[in-house]
Amino acid sequence: MDNPPPTSAVWEVQILAYAQIALFAFFLCEYIHLLPSEIKDIWFSRWNGRLCIINLIYIICRYTPFINFALTVYELSVSLIDGRHCRSLGLFASWICLIELECAQFAFFLRVYALWQDNRVVKLSLTILTSCLLGAGFLLQALNAHSPAARGDSFIPSCASISPGDNSVRSALWGMVAMVIFDSILMLMAIIAKFKFNYQFNSNSLAKKVYQDTIYYFILNFFIGIAAILISEKSPGPLRQLSGGLGPVATPCLACRVLLRLKQYKETGTTTVEVTDNPMRFGQNPRFRSDETFVDSSLR
Template identity: 20%
Template sequence: MSMTTFWTYDYACALHEEWKFLRRSRWTKVKALYIMTRYLPFFLIVMHLYLNFAPIEDPNKCQMLINVYSSFSQISIICSECFFMIRTYVLWNSNRIVLVGLLSTAFAMVVTSVSIRFATTATSYFTTSAIPGTPSCPSRSSSVLYFISFIFLFVFQLVLIILTLTRAIQSWRSTKGPLQAILVKHNIFYYICGLFLSAVNVLVPALFPNSPYYTALELFQVCILAILATRMHLHLWHLDQHMHSSDALIYISMSDMSPADCTV
């Protein structure tokens, strides 16, 4: 319920900027990705509440719902990470070597994570729901292997941070400007926040194997990653529009995925 409240509050705060973006931006693949990333967590939150509060006694229905929830959770994380991957690719001036490396790493991470998740969700079991005496089936597996997927996500995010930091340091050395300002311009704090959440989802199952809060932490990360990715995109799009209106000559158009010669 707290995650639902937090997500609704964030959506209300960004509604004006988001509506402007949806009305004025051109229909591109990135815009479609934005819509999917932004609104998929709504479905996940509703489904998570249903799994924890609705009385579900049919094991087949329970397993089906767990698989659906896990699938959409994976899709949401992939969509969010795509924004960070695109941003990193743009910062490296569309370097094809960087692109191939990122896509290869992302593909290996997705295949491994999906395989682990669906192998372990088969061992999920019935528990008592938030309503006393009512059976339910939270999308949680008794196996810690379920959360090994977050290790792969952590490694992928670490690679993105290293690439972004390298680019930020190069920019700092060439401009001799304040390092903090350079890091903000390169959105490094968005990357760090996502990395921290992945670390939490790795450490909690390892340190507290019997913790009942696994799915809550997973859903929290899914929602926060979506918020970070879409907020970053909105910021870059509005910055791009402002620079267009100011007749700027050098910019990065994140909305069109067409990088220029300078990083923002």
């Protein structure tokens, strides 16, 4: 049978609704937990130059999930009168997700770039890599916009009953795979930076804090991407839509923590980052780098 029995389809939509509520509860707890730091380090901080970039990216990553959750509630509650209306609503939500995910990835880009101390080759490589990810995201989204959606079950009066078409599922899957590859490359570059520059990781070293945070966040984001891929591949019917909700919630949350840490290091750093006397390329052979210079390199 091509269509599941009514009881199975209704159960899947109910599970989808409960899972979306759980994701929103997680996001809301995370938002409340970081709100004091956000008020101090974002809203009451300087909005000029490089710091303005961090502030803008943070706001996009932090507040676009509210738009997505509002759209999700509407999709789960609106009557299925016109399938094209639901399709347009889903496309709009997917564009919002793409924007917030690209901004979140840029936050991870800044963290890795800080470890490489303004290395020009790495700067160019990361820029090309990020541009490729951005272009791939918009290309897959454009393909998704021109692919037809599969008609849902008429006995479920909700937009959630319209499951994505095969082309949409493949586009979303390739997008998630691309992001996992991108995160893996960034994590590898962060590990290489540790050995290339031979950071002496003292207990209070800024380099140690930045490096540990980088690896921690990349590992979490890597498993989030893998989980989204598995959900997309293994879940039936409407439950596939969970793969599109996990990443746009968890990844921006991690990115917000990354950006807040960068701001805190920028404004409160007082320790010294030590490097060895081994020659460094491009004429850089510093014995010491101040914390402010180290963090500033992530914003150039």
